[in-house]
Amino acid sequence: MHFARYNPVRFAHLPTPLEPLPGLAEALVTPGGGGPTLWIKRDDCTGLAGGGNKTRKLEFLLGDALANDADTIVTQGAVQSNHVRQAAAAAARFGLKCEVILEHRTGSQAHDYNRSGNVLLDELLGARIRHVPAGTDMNQALGDVAQEVADAGGRPYVIPGGGSNCVGALGYAECALELVAQANELGLEIDRIVTATGSAGTHAGLVAGLAVMGADIPVLGIGVRAPKDVQEANVFKLARETAALLGFEERVKRDMVVADCDYVGEGYGLIDHVVIEALKLAARADGILLDPVYTGKAMKGLIALSRAGAFDGETVVFLHTGGAQGLFGYQTELDGKL
Numbered sequence: 001m002h003f004a005r006y007n008p009v010r011f012a013h014l015p016t017p018l019e020p021l022p023g024l025a026e027a028l029v030t031p032g033g034g035g036p037t038l039w040i041k042r043d044d045c046t047g048l049a050g051g052g053n054k055t056r057k058l059e060f061l062l063g064d065a066l067a068n069d070a071d072t073i074v075t076q077g078a079v080q081s082n083h084v085r086q087a088a089a090a091a092a093r094f095g096l097k098c099e100v101i102l103e104h105r106t107g108s109q110a111h112d113y114n115r116s117g118n119v120l121l122d123e124l125l126g127a128r129i130r131h132v133p134a135g136t137d138m139n140q141a142l143g144d145v146a147q148e149v150a151d152a153g154g155r156p157y158v159i160p161g162g163g164s165n166c167v168g169a170l171g172y173a174e175c176a177l178e179l180v181a182q183a184n185e186l187g188l189e190i191d192r193i194v195t196a197t198g199s200a201g202t203h204a205g206l207v208a209g210l211a212v213m214g215a216d217i218p219v220l221g222i223g224v225r226a227p228k229d230v231q232e233a234n235v236f237k238l239a240r241e242t243a244a245l246l247g248f249e250e251r252v253k254r255d256m257v258v259a260d261c262d263y264v265g266e267g268y269g270l271i272d273h274v275v276i277e278a279l280k281l282a283a284r285a286d287g288i289l290l291d292p293v294y295t296g297k298a299m300k301g302l303i304a305l306s307r308a309g310a311f312d313g314e315t316v317v318f319l320h321t322g323g324a325q326g327l328f329g330y331q332t333e334l335d336g337k338l
């Protein structure tokens, strides 16, 4: 996999650490002595204004934007989008303007949700923000803003929500290569990778990268929004497109894409007591800060599945996709006011 062909610009702090999670593994030992050996891939430490998984995608997307002589990044997300924060930071870093559309997807009226956390950082990073109600056609909105920028004489580059197209997903094909190299160096045999899966680029990029290199490591995506059939179809389509960019589309098989969407709870961006317990367990067992929207739900799933014996005897790598900045947007909920 020859990523230099796709003109990425380099700003992420890579490789991210691959570390054991001894406290959490101990907390998940079942009465019968079962449970997984747990490791964590620290993509919360990619270094760009707080880091997170969007940074790897943005290396390829910004590279493409610059190759296309763009002067303005146009993108979108939920109010507490980690993607928007990282896109705003990447744009600032390369001297591009950044126009973002924030969808009020959860309907939260809480001051911290609407003003603190990621949205506070978006403003600090100089993004120009437009707010739209839940249910807005966000692709249409992206097109409209791009047209406005062009009409004003700018050169827009549109990045879809989550940076999830095949160019962005190359970042996670590259992460798959990085992770397997680290495991080889450590003599660590990985039985499974667990990640949150949302706009699908992370999950799809990992599946594509692992398939293209023939690594044969299953990836379990824990859904945060869509039902299983929709999520798996989205991930499969994007994994195929990403593998096609790398020249090996047919190596991605449908059965390589597995999502478990039983831990979404009330809906995207809405948290419950079980998510809060997962946030506390990771923080207190190993000093790891997860986020309320993605990694907290993925950890809720990992904990439940471990306790049910799904990973007995396995070495599981949890991909920490970042997002702790969003914790400050959920102070009301974390204070127990659900």
Ligand SMILES: *Cc1c(COP(=O)(O)O)cnc(C)c1O
Pocket: 052, 053, 081, 082, 083, 162, 164, 196, 197, 198, 199, 200, 201, 202, 203, 291, 294, 295, 321, 322, 323, 324
């Ligand atoms: C965006 C995001 C995800 C989901 O990644 P996708 O590529 O959108 O599926 C997971 N965790 C965090 C913290 C995120 O911000």
